[in-house]
Each structure stands twice: as structure tokens, then as C-alpha cells.
Amino acid sequence: MTATRKGTPQPLPKIRTGIAGFDELSLGGLPRGRVTLLKGGAGSGKTVFALQTLVNAARMRHEAGIFVSFEESARQILASSASFDWGLPALAKGKIFLLEANLSPDVVQSGAFDLGGLLAMLQAKKEEIDARWIVFDGIDVLLTLLQDPRAEIREIHRLRDWLAANAVDAAIITAKVDGVGSALMNYGFLQFMADCVVGLERRLEWGVALHRIEIGKYRGSDFVAGEFPVSFGDGGMEIDGPEPSEIRQLATAERVSAGFERLDTMLGGGLFRGSSTLITGVPGTSKTTLSGKFAEAACRRGERTLFVSFDEGAERIVRNLTSVGIELKRYVKSGLLRMYSGRTESVGAEDHLVKLKSLIREHRPRCLVIDPLSAIAKTGGIVAARAVANRFIYMAKDEKITVLVTAINSGDGQEDESTDLQISTIADTWIHLSYLIRSGERNRALTIIKSRGTWHSNQVRELILSEAGPLLADVYTAGGEVLMGTLRWEKEDEERTRELQRRAAFDQQRSALELAEAETLARIRVMEQELARQHAELALYSSGNEAQIASSSDRDKEMRRIRSADPTGGRTVTGKRTAPARRRATNGSGKVAKRGKAESRNGS
Amino acid sequence: MAAKRPRRAMPSVTSTPVMVMVLYVADGGPNSIQAQANLDLICKEHLNGNFLLEVVDVLQFPKRALADGIVVTPSLAKSSPAPAVRIAGNLSDQGSVLRALGITAKNP
Numbered sequence: 001m002t003a004t005r006k007g008t009p010q011p012l013p014k015i016r017t018g019i020a021g022f023d024e025l026s027l028g029g030l031p032r033g034r035v036t037l038l039k040g041g042a043g044s045g046k047t048v049f050a051l052q053t054l055v056n057a058a059r060m061r062h063e064a065g066i067f068v069s070f071e072e073s074a075r076q077i078l079a080s081s082a083s084f085d086w087g088l089p090a091l092a093k094g095k096i097f098l099l100e101a102n103l104s105p106d107v108v109q110s111g112a113f114d115l116g117g118l119l120a121m122l123q124a125k126k127e128e129i130d131a132r133w134i135v136f137d138g139i140d141v142l143l144t145l146l147q148d149p150r151a152e153i154r155e156i157h158r159l160r161d162w163l164a165a166n167a168v169d170a171a172i173i174t175a176k177v178d179g180v181g182s183a184l185m186n187y188g189f190l191q192f193m194a195d196c197v198v199g200l201e202r203r204l205e206w207g208v209a210l211h212r213i214e215i216g217k218y219r220g221s222d223f224v225a226g227e228f229p230v231s232f233g234d235g236g237m238e239i240d241g242p243e244p245s246e247i248r249q250l251a252t253a254e255r256v257s258a259g260f261e262r263l264d265t266m267l268g269g270g271l272f273r274g275s276s277t278l279i280t281g282v283p284g285t286s287k288t289t290l291s292g293k294f295a296e297a298a299c300r301r302g303e304r305t306l307f308v309s310f311d312e313g314a315e316r317i318v319r320n321l322t323s324v325g326i327e328l329k330r331y332v333k334s335g336l337l338r339m340y341s342g343r344t345e346s347v348g349a350e351d352h353l354v355k356l357k358s359l360i361r362e363h364r365p366r367c368l369v370i371d372p373l374s375a376i377a378k379t380g381g382i383v384a385a386r387a388v389a390n391r392f393i394y395m396a397k398d399e400k401i402t403v404l405v406t407a408i409n410s411g412d413g414q415e416d417e418s419t420d421l422q423i424s425t426i427a428d429t430w431i432h433l434s435y436l437i438r439s440g441e442r443n444r445a446l447t448i449i450k451s452r453g454t455w456h457s458n459q460v461r462e463l464i465l466s467e468a469g470p471l472l473a474d475v476y477t478a479g480g481e482v483l484m485g486t487l488r489w490e491k492e493d494e495e496r497t498r499e500l501q502r503r504a505a506f507d508q509q510r511s512a513l514e515l516a517e518a519e520t521l522a523r524i525r526v527m528e529q530e531l532a533r534q535h536a537e538l539a540l541y542s543s544g545n546e547a548q549i550a551s552s553s554d555r556d557k558e559m560r561r562i563r564s565a566d567p568t569g570g571r572t573v574t575g576k577r578t579a580p581a582r583r584r585a586t587n588g589s590g591k592v593a594k595r596g597k598a599e600s601r602n603g604s
Numbered sequence: 605m606a607a608k609r610p611r612r613a614m615p616s617v618t619s620t621p622v623m624v625m626v627l628y629v630a631d632g633g634p635n636s637i638q639a640q641a642n643l644d645l646i647c648k649e650h651l652n653g654n655f656l657l658e659v660v661d662v663l664q665f666p667k668r669a670l671a672d673g674i675v676v677t678p679s680l681a682k683s684s685p686a687p688a689v690r691i692a693g694n695l696s697d698q699g700s701v702l703r704a705l706g707i708t709a710k711n712p
Binding site for chain 2: 099100101102103104106107108109110111112113114115116117118120121122123124125142145
């Protein structure tokens with residue numbers, strides 16, 4: 001990537017431009033005491049580059065500069081740079097002198113002219129404000145008025161001689177050069193004259209304006225060759241420089257929560273700090289909810305967090321997440337959480353990257369969410385988007401930011417788990433959300449496809465969104481199928497019922513046994529009472545019988561005595577035989593045999 | 605040498621107002637020398653002495669030129685009579701200069 005020019009005895013002195021990325025590409029900035037040519041078509045950012053360099057020099061090193069504008073008036077320049085936070089109006093009163101060198105349309109041109117007077121004026125001004133920088137912006141506009149190639153060359157020579165004689169720290173000349181044909185006829189000579197040539201380009205790709213920068217030549221110095229994306233933020237132009245080829249990222253064993261406990265458990269304790277996590281899934285699989293949960297957990301730990309969403313407003317996201325118990329509003333208010341919503345159609349993928357970079361610089365987050373990162377592939381080419389996605393994840397890793405990105409995948413099948421952006425290979429953890437459609441229901445399933453350097457659950461879990469936040473439920477497998485939703489619920493219900501039935505059966509059996517026991521005991525008591533009664537009866541009967549026997553024998557004796565006919569003893573047998581029959585009739589109970597026996601025993 | 609060289613060419617009593625002009629030059633430059641020659645010719649041929657011309661050498665008085673908003677040399681600025689007009693270049697195209705200054709070519 002690096003074009004090396006050997007033979008320079010000592011490094012060329014350079015001055016930093018302060019434009020993010022450019023000083024890296026040019027390995028130090030613009031050549032000191034030399035001329036730099038910025039070439040590019042209309043709207044390619046030449047003026048911004050030049051002006052920003054002056055502003056940076058004035059603000060960072062208090063170096064004064066002169067900006068000679070051949071195209072725009074001072075008022076136009078101030079107006080068009082008002083969107084940048086340069087404070088140019090204030091600087092234009094002191095450190096930066098804006099010289100309007102635009103020939104007004106009222107000026108009648110008659111014959112040839114030269115820059116002699118202008119250079120004399122510039123010299124005077126330079127000495128007055130001790131200018132170290134000088135910019136000739138849009139010199140082609142003036143020189144083409146000469147309509148004479150030789151005259152143009154002559155003026156360029158004049159300019160070069162003047163610059164050589166008037167030691168300025170650096171001079172920037174910008175010229176409109178379109179790809180098709182140069183408006184400035186002697187652009188080739190201008191290019192030769194400059195020690196450093198920087199090309200800027202604005203082109204349309206898929207209907208999106210992309211800005212590019214390329215260093216075309218740099219006399220006596222190395223530079224990073226190639227085209228690099230340019231974008232415009234609040235601070236002005238930013239260049240997304242090349243990534244270092246060596247990966248220097250420190251590994252940490254510190255874990256941070258992925259959002260909620262159950263998921264952390266599935267991940268073997270959470271995500272590693274500084275790792276990158278990818279959540280994939282088709283629309284509606286609650287990727288944003290998981291992202292929100294992660295952000296909330298980070299804020300709860302007191303960590304600065306950046307939540308970048310594409311194509312959905314931050315306010316709406318905060319509101320929507322409230323419905324599932326994720327409260328982000330207070331963290332937004334306290335400044336801990338920064339929400340940024342980007343529209344993907346408006347700019348190219350690289351602009352998003354540059355914007356994210358500046359957001360990271362501003363907010364200094366420890367945790368970062370991008371939802372969905374795949375949105376950047378919507379505009380511009382997919383190749384560019386892939387490169388950006390990769391660069392982005394590497395950038396976050398370099399900054400030791402724990403990053404969680406989501407990506408929408410097109411299909412619902414397992415084979416579509418990978419994404420268009422192909423970030424699944426560089427993400428450390430990959431959580432996939434899917435739908436399982438069975439029995440007329442869509443249920444969300446969460447799988448951890450990979451998690452580098454850590455144990456993780458191999459189980460599919462059902463993701464349930466409740467008012468208290470997302471929950472992960474165990475799933476049942478039946479016949480090799482995962483049961484979710486109602487099926488899972490039914491299965492759970494079935495198990496519950498079975499348990500209840502088992503319990504009921506047990507209770508029933510026990511009570512039956514208890515009943516039998518009680519019955520037996522009761523019977524025993526009844527029989528004991530009966531026994532006692534019989535005892536009593538027996539006792540009563542015995543005593544009664546003896547008395548009767550005694551009395552009857554007395555009566556017999558008495559009768560025998562009275563009759564004096566029969567001998568005593570012969571009549572006793574008959575009496576014995578009639579007594580049992582009479583007793584049986586009065587008692588009526590079935591215990592005849594016993595009694596009979598007892599009677600016979602008594603009788604004997 | 606004085607840079608400002610106001611030259612008043614014998615004002616003749618006419619009804620036409622005096623033409624007030626400033627010519628900014630880079631002294632010694634070929635275009636500037638040419639511009640002066642061209643202007644002298646125009647003045648002699650068409651203004652009949654009824655003009656006021658100031659020549660400013662920008663190399664000597666750059667701040668004056670800056671203040672006056674001069675971009676290239678040579679440049680001619682006519683301030684009176686209205687409207688004010690600026691002409692850039694060495695004034696080699698006499699026709700356009702006369703038109704810009706509002707002089708109708710009376711002497712062919």
C-alpha cells in the first residue's frame with residue numbers, strides 16, 4: 001500500500017493539517033514551505049479542505065493564514081462553512097484573512113491581465129498579519145479568463161516565483177479539475193509545480209454521493225496510496241484512513257452482562273469486555289429489545305453507552321422499549337446514554353462510519369449498540385458496506401468498547417443465519433434469533449451460535465417478551481422437535497396435571513387406607529363393648545340361674561313335702577329340659593349355641 | 605517616484621461631466637504599461653481633456669488596492685459619472701472599454 005521513494009537523506013519537514021485521517025495518509029501533513037495542489041471537481045471538498053487546514057493552524061498553533069478566494073465572496077465562504085464548528089467569523093477578523101479575488105460579473109474584461117498586483121497586495125497583507133499559510137482557492141476560475149494558455153503558464157510561474165520568494169509555511173492551490181476535461185488548460189504544469197498533489201472526488205454510487213480523497217504525488221516523501229472515503233461532520237472534513245494491518249487488541253477476562261441473567265448464564269457468565277457481539281434475526285425477532293436490554297444493563301453499571309439506530313427515531317425506540325420494561329429515558333436525560341438515529345438512504349456507508357467515529361470521540365462510550373448495522377448496506381455498494389462493517393467492529397475493538405450489533409438476515413431458514421455483511425466471522429459472540437412456526441404460532445427462539453473463548457449453552461431457548469423484560473424459557477423437546485409457545489405451555493400444563501393426578505391418587509389411596517384402619521378400630525371398639533356387655537350379661541345370667549335353681553329345688557322339695565307322693569330327684573330332669581326353650585324365645589339373639597352350651601354346662 | 609500621479613489634462617469648459625478614473629497598475633509589468641498607453645490614447649481621442657485620472661501602483665500601495673477591492677492588474681475603475689464601472693485587463697479592446705465607460709465614439 002505504501003509507495004516508497006528512496007533516496008531522501010532526511011525526512012521532509014511537514015506540517016500537520018489537523019484534518020482527521022489526512023495526516024495519517026500523508027504521514028505527517030503537507031510539505032513545509034512547498035506548494036500543495038488540491039484538484040477535484042465541483043463540490044468535491046477542495047475549499048473545505050483548504051479552509052479547514054487554515055482554521056486548524058489558527059486554532060491549534062495560532063498561525064495566521066490568508067485565504068484568497070477566486071470563486072466565492074467572503075460572505076459566501078462564511079455562510080457555507082457555518083455548518084462547521086470552526087468559529088470562522090471570529091477567526092476571519094484576526095487570524096484568517098479572507099481575500100475576495102472573485103471578479104464580479106460587473107467587471108468588464110478587456111485584454112490580458114496578470115497577478116502582479118494581487119501578489120503585491122498579498123505580500124503586504126502577509127507581512128501585516130504574519131501569515132504562515134496561504135491558500136489560492138479556485139485559481140482556475142481567474143486564469144481561464146485569460147483565454148491564453150501561454151498567459152496561464154506565465155501567471156502560474158509568477159505565482160510559483162512569488163511563493164518561493166515569500167517564505168510561507170505552506171501554500172495550497174485548489175483547482176477544479178474534472179475527470180473529463182480540465183477547465184484549466186495548463187493543469188499539467190500546475191501539477192508539476194506542486195510538490196504534493198491531492199485529488200478529491202465526489203461521485204455518485206447507487207444514487208448516493210460518495211467523497212473520496214487520494215494523494216496523487218508527494219515529492220520526497222512516502223504516503224499511503226489509494227482512495228479513501230471522506231465525509232463531512234460538525235468538525236469539517238474527516239477522512240477514514242487505512243486500518244493498521246496488525247491487530248493489536250488486548251484481551252480481557254472481565255465479563256459484562258449481556259442484558260439479563262439467564263442470557264449471561266447461557267453465555268457462561270456474560271460477554272467479555274471489549275468483545276463484539278452480533279445478533280442476527282429476521283425482522284421482529286426482538287433484536288432491538290435485546291440491544292436495549294444490553295444498553296440498560298450497561299447504564300445501570302454506570303458506563304457511558306452509545307445507542308446508534310438506523311431508520312428508526314431514538315424517541316420511538318426508547319418508547320417502544322418501555323413497553324417491555326426497559327427504561328432508557330432517565331439515562332438519556334442524565335447524559336450517560338447517547339442515542340443517535342441515522343437515516344441510511346441519505347449517505348453512504350463510509351459517512352456512517354465517520355459519523356460513528358466522531359460520535360465515539362465525543363461520547364467516549366464503553367458500550368455501544370448499533371441497531372441494525374446491516375442497514376448501512378442499503379445504500380452504496382455491498383462491498384463498501386462490508387468493508388465499513390468490518391472496519392467499524394475493529395475500530396470499536398481498538399477502543400476497547402464492548403459492542404453489540406444487530407443484523408437483519410433475509411430468510412428465516414437456518415442456512416440464512418449468516419448475514420450479507422459477513423460480520424459473523426469477526427464477531428466474538430453470535431446470537432441468533434429465529435421464529436419457530438408450529439401449531440399456528442410464531443415463537444421466538446434464541447440460540448448462541450458461537451461465543452469465542454467461553455463456554456456457552458448449546459440449547460435453544462424460547463425468548464419471551466414480558467412487561468418486565470425479555471425472559472428465556474426452557475424448551476421441551478419432543479420427538480426431536482423443540483416445543484415452544486402453546487405447545488411448550490401445553491407440555492408444561494400436561495406435566496402439571498400429571499403431577500396433580502399422581503398426588504391425588506396418592507391422597508386417595510392414603511385416605512382409603514386410613515378409612516379402613518379407622519373402620520377396623522371402630523369394629524374392635526364395638527366388639528369390645530359387646531364383649532363387655534356379654535360378660536356382664538353372663539354374670540347376671542349365671543347369678544339369676546343359680547338363684548332359680550336354688551329356688552326351684554326348694555319349691556320341689558316343698559311340693560314333695562306337701563304332696564309327699566314322689567321321691568325327690570325324679571322330677572328335676574324335666575325341669576332342666578324346659579328352661580332353655582323358654583330362654584331362647586325371650587332373648588332372640590343368634591347366639592344360641594353358646595348359650596345352649598353355657599346352659600347345658602350350667603345345667604350339668 | 606510618486607505612485608499616485610494625478611494627472612489633470614487641461615479641463616475644458618464643457619457641459620459633459622468630468623470623468624473620474626483610477627488605473628491600478630503593477631508598475632513595470634507589460635500589461636500595465638500597455639494599459640496606460642491604451643488609456644492615454646482613449647483619453648486623448650475621446651475625452652477631450654475632460655477627465656480626472658489617478659494611477660495607483662499596486663506594488664507600492666498594495667493596501668490601497670486591497671481596500672479598493674482590486675483583484676488583477678491592470679484594472680481601471682471609473683467612479684464618476686455614474687454608474688461606477690470596473691474594467692480588468694490591458695484595455696486592448698478599445699471598443700469594449702468605450703462601451704464600458706459610456707463613451708460614444710464620436711471621433712472615428
